[in-house]
Amino acid sequence: MITLNQRRVEASGTLLETCRAAGIPIAALCYDQRLSVGGHCRSCLVEADGRYVAACSTPALDGMSVLTDSAELAAYRRDLGELMLAESAPLGSVEAELSAWGTTGQHYASRRQTAPVDTSHPYLRIDLARCIVCRLCERACAEVQGQFVYAFEGRGAGAHLAWGVEKFADSDCVGCGACVAICPTHALSDVDCEREPANARSVRTTCGYCGVGCQLEVHVDADRVARIEGAHDAAVNRGHLCVKGRYAHAFARHRERLTAPLIRRNGRLEPASWDEAIGLVAGEFLRLRAFSAGLSSSRCTNEENYLFQKWFRAGLGTNNVDCCARVCHAPSAAGMRASFGTGAATNSFADIEGADLLLIVGANVTEAHPIVGARIKQAALRGATLIVIDPRNTEIAAMADLHLQVRPGANVPLFNSLACAIVEAGLVNRAFINDRVEGWDTYEPLIRRQAPEAVAALTGVAPAIVREAARRYATARSPMMFHGLGVTEHYQGSESVSLLCNLAILTGALGRAGVGVNPLRGQNNVQGAADMGCDPGFLPGYQSVDDAVARAKFESAWGRVLPAHRGLTIPEMHEAARRGELRAMYIFGEDVAQTDPDSGQTVKALKNLEFLVVQELFLSETAKLAHVVLPGASFLEKNGTFTNGERRIQRVRAALTPLAGTRPDLEIIEALMAATGLPQAAASPSGVMDEIAGLTPIYAGVSYARLESDGLQWPVPSPDHSGTPILYETTFARGRARLACVEFRPSPSFGASLGLITGRVLEHYNAGTMTRRSPNLRLRPTDELEIHPRDAAARGIKDGARVRLRSVSGEAHATARLTDRVSPGVVFLSFHDPATTANSVTGDVRDRLTDCPEYKLTAVEVEPSEH
Numbered sequence: 001m002i003t004l005n006q007r008r009v010e011a012s013g014t015l016l017e018t019c020r021a022a023g024i025p026i027a028a029l030c031y032d033q034r035l036s037v038g039g040h041c042r043s044c045l046v047e048a049d050g051r052y053v054a055a056c057s058t059p060a061l062d063g064m065s066v067l068t069d070s071a072e073l074a075a076y077r078r079d080l081g082e083l084m085l086a087e088s089a090p091l092g093s094v095e096a097e098l099s100a101w102g103t104t105g106q107h108y109a110s111r112r113q114t115a116p117v118d119t120s121h122p123y124l125r126i127d128l129a130r131c132i133v134c135r136l137c138e139r140a141c142a143e144v145q146g147q148f149v150y151a152f153e154g155r156g157a158g159a160h161l162a163w164g165v166e167k168f169a170d171s172d173c174v175g176c177g178a179c180v181a182i183c184p185t186h187a188l189s190d191v192d193c194e195r196e197p198a199n200a201r202s203v204r205t206t207c208g209y210c211g212v213g214c215q216l217e218v219h220v221d222a223d224r225v226a227r228i229e230g231a232h233d234a235a236v237n238r239g240h241l242c243v244k245g246r247y248a249h250a251f252a253r254h255r256e257r258l259t260a261p262l263i264r265r266n267g268r269l270e271p272a273s274w275d276e277a278i279g280l281v282a283g284e285f286l287r288l289r290a291f292s293a294g295l296s297s298s299r300c301t302n303e304e305n306y307l308f309q310k311w312f313r314a315g316l317g318t319n320n321v322d323c324c325a326r327v328c329h330a331p332s333a334a335g336m337r338a339s340f341g342t343g344a345a346t347n348s349f350a351d352i353e354g355a356d357l358l359l360i361v362g363a364n365v366t367e368a369h370p371i372v373g374a375r376i377k378q379a380a381l382r383g384a385t386l387i388v389i390d391p392r393n394t395e396i397a398a399m400a401d402l403h404l405q406v407r408p409g410a411n412v413p414l415f416n417s418l419a420c421a422i423v424e425a426g427l428v429n430r431a432f433i434n435d436r437v438e439g440w441d442t443y444e445p446l447i448r449r450q451a452p453e454a455v456a457a458l459t460g461v462a463p464a465i466v467r468e469a470a471r472r473y474a475t476a477r478s479p480m481m482f483h484g485l486g487v488t489e490h491y492q493g494s495e496s497v498s499l500l501c502n503l504a505i506l507t508g509a510l511g512r513a514g515v516g517v518n519p520l521r522g523q524n525n526v527q528g529a530a531d532m533g534c535d536p537g538f539l540p541g542y543q544s545v546d547d548a549v550a551r552a553k554f555e556s557a558w559g560r561v562l563p564a565h566r567g568l569t570i571p572e573m574h575e576a577a578r579r580g581e582l583r584a585m586y587i588f589g590e591d592v593a594q595t596d597p598d599s600g601q602t603v604k605a606l607k608n609l610e611f612l613v614v615q616e617l618f619l620s621e622t623a624k625l626a627h628v629v630l631p632g633a634s635f636l637e638k639n640g641t642f643t644n645g646e647r648r649i650q651r652v653r654a655a656l657t658p659l660a661g662t663r664p665d666l667e668i669i670e671a672l673m674a675a676t677g678l679p680q681a682a683a684s685p686s687g688v689m690d691e692i693a694g695l696t697p698i699y700a701g702v703s704y705a706r707l708e709s710d711g712l713q714w715p716v717p718s719p720d721h722s723g724t725p726i727l728y729e730t731t732f733a734r735g736r737a738r739l740a741c742v743e744f745r746p747s748p749s750f751g752a753s754l755g756l757i758t759g760r761v762l763e764h765y766n767a768g769t770m771t772r773r774s775p776n777l778r779l780r781p782t783d784e785l786e787i788h789p790r791d792a793a794a795r796g797i798k799d800g801a802r803v804r805l806r807s808v809s810g811e812a813h814a815t816a817r818l819t820d821r822v823s824p825g826v827v828f829l830s831f832h833d834p835a836t837t838a839n840s841v842t843g844d845v846r847d848r849l850t851d852c853p854e855y856k857l858t859a860v861e862v863e864p865s866e867h
């Protein structure tokens with residue numbers, strides 16, 4: 001107990017925390033409970049046992065006598081405020097605080113800084129005249145984002161914020177906005193929203209970019225986004241966002257948005273009424289129903305995806321329905337299902353904080369999943385061991401304790417050799433194997449033949465590093481694994497995922513907090529689209545189409561007989577279209593002409609269709625080929641749910657009204673269902689979710705009322721179940737986990753003199769449809785080809801020069817960037833700019849089990865170009 005202003009109160013933590021717990025307001029201008037204590041501003045000075053101390057950094061000790069409200073302290077704060085006003089002109093919460101202290105700004109002569117306002121960055125505005133040197137921005141950048149952009153230079157009254165280069169835009173800033181969000185003076189502000197508009201309202205929703213699923217607070221003024229901040233109480237992102245989620249929202253009101261249905265007449269797409277367009281699409285799909293297929297959208301909500309596959313299955317009578325999980329994480333689902341029985345992340349993002357080792361495999365996590373990346377960086381900075389397996393020296397690889405720079409295409413021998421090293425070192429968790437695993441007796445002799453030394457020539461990784469990585473993983477208290485498309489988008493993608501599962505099985509790193517196997521899902525709702533049955537082989541909830549009992553349940557609910565045989569995957573759809581066997585296709589929110597591999601062949605397939613419908617926000621490369629284009633709504637304009645990469649089902653809430661002329665996608669699909677004789681009874685998003693819950697055991701306990709705060713992680717088997725943050729605590733979905741025995745089968749491109757890896761960069765998302773219609777374009781105008789200086793010199797290529805890539809499939813053009821982020825023999829290219837035509841080069845090699853394309857290895861040649 002302490003005596004606080006003559007009151008006896010419980011001591012807890014620091015004096016500041018004790019005061020606040022006791023309801024005593026106390027200023028602390030440089031304090032934020034998410035950050036380390038700064039103790040810079042001295043605004044929280046209190047009198048403790050006769051001495052003046054900073055409450056934020058002084059522990060509350062039993063028996064202390066503390067005063068916060070003496071006349072001396074009030075005078076001290078007033079004087080502190082006067083000094084601040086002599087040196088700065090703060091706005092925001094500090095302006096209000098100083099006013100409450102009775103400061104006037106008249107007391108001392110002004111010594112304010114005169115540096116010009118920096119507006120060089122597309123999103124951040126820096127006005128040092130408002131800075132009070134509280135250093136919150138410096139700590140937020142370091143401790144939330146792990147970026148260390150800021151330092152304070154000078155001393156005393158001359159201390160000022162610095163970022164190492166003249167213009168802020170040239171600094172190492174990644175545009176996360178954490179510093180802006182925390183700045184209490186508006187010294188740092190959003191460039192186009194220095195002050196909150198008076199009438200702004202806030203809507204909480206889920207980010208529409210990547211599968212992390214950050215929660216947004218969208219501030220809306222006059223039906224436009226004024227600014228976006230991270231929801232502070234969100235489990236996923238705890239107030240933090242990346243440059244896409246926080247800033248890249250201009251696309252929603254971009255002048256290129258489609259605002260009317262388009263119908264092709266005489267070779268040209270012309271505006272049409274909704275009635276005419278819906279009638280035409282319904283009529284043509286009824287006519288061609290036996291030869292039709294649908295590609296659903298991982299950008300769109302669970303409810304929209306559910307109705308899309310329902311329409312195809314029950315309305316048109318075909319299982320030819322797939323989604324972009326096919327081209328990214330279908331191998332994760334298949335590989336994990338084979339090992340554990342369920343094909344989804346075993347654990348939660350929050351577990352990162354409890355892990356003492358993080359193994360990141362084939363994932364450029366700080367660029368592709370930035371908030372998970374920031375959490376992993378923070379864990380590493382706090383002392384967790386970081387092991388990265390990646391052919392590229394990415395940001396996270398450069399931070400790692402061990403970087404296994406594997407040769408592209410050699411994942412299978414490398415993962416097997418890690419397992420071999422665990423077995424040989426006697427580090428197998430035999431109790432776990434005995435209790436919960438099958439296949440050990442077959443597996444052990446086979447894996448002992450995969451020693452790191454035996455496969456080093458294939459993998460390119462020194463055996464000593466492999467053995468050290470294996471030792472550290474197997475001896476860690478809580479080793480947590482994340483993997484990305486560098487594992488799945490390969491010829492043996494599914495089998496590679498199973499081999500990663502083997503590592504967790506061998507060490508018993510499953511079924512508890514801080515461990516597991518966790519695929520980093522790509523698009524915002526790729527997990528949900530797969531959950532909803534946008535797969536030719538599965539009804540919602542991964543219930544097989546050839547399971548007669550499951551089928552009967554859906555037939556009873558939907559009132560139609562359903563097809564019993566598996567439908568076509570995306571690559572099979574394209575092949576069937578090229579052969580003329582598939583005649584109608586409906587592509588919902590995907591730009592396959594730009595993002596699918598071997599795009600020359602994709603375009604040929606689309607052009608061969610008798611009838612192509614595209615539902616989109618913009619006239620994408622795919623939409624340009626359509627017979628009918630239907631303008632949908634963006635995630636900022638509709639209601640529903642997304643399911644993120646940790647199986648968390650979260651609400652999507654409309655912040656804006658749909659742009660005039662567009663319709664929410666759910667309404668478009670419902671109109672088509674009605675026009676083709678399958679009217680949807682429960683038409684609202686929440687009604688559709690109730691229908692989903694009734695038919696999908698893993699969503700059985702989900703309803704909108706239960707998703708209000710942080711959502712629920714499936715399985716949610718009943719309305720009173722609180723969700724499942726950790727899978728397999730007591731048993732695996734298939735009973736016992738299975739150890740996979742996998743032999744290496746090299747991809748046709750393995751061993752090429754130059755192997756191309758394609759992937760994403762931080763500033764853009766997939767086809768760039770949204771981010772390229774935002775100021776992110778200024779941050780990264782186009783795609784660049786990363787090439788090692790040695791490979792560049794051998795080909796006469798200079799940094800910044802234009803180059804041509806050639807493969808057996810086609811050619812692409814980009815600007816060369818000479819860098820040792822890639823090894824000799826490896827080049828990297830992103831695919832966000834349609835002008836690059838990156839996927840003209842990628843080929844038709846696919847994962848042996850799921851048809852997922854091998855985006856991560858294509859044999860290419862590179863040469864200087866005038867293009």
Ligand code: SF4
Pocket residue numbers: 140141142145147148149150172173174175176177178179180
């Ligand atoms: S925006 Fe993010 S990365 Fe850039 S300076 Fe601020 S906190 Fe650091």
Ligand code: SF4
Pocket residue numbers: 207208209210211212213214237241242243244245246369370371372
């Ligand atoms: S990490 Fe992903 S979900 Fe989060 S703000 Fe960035 S793009 Fe959105």
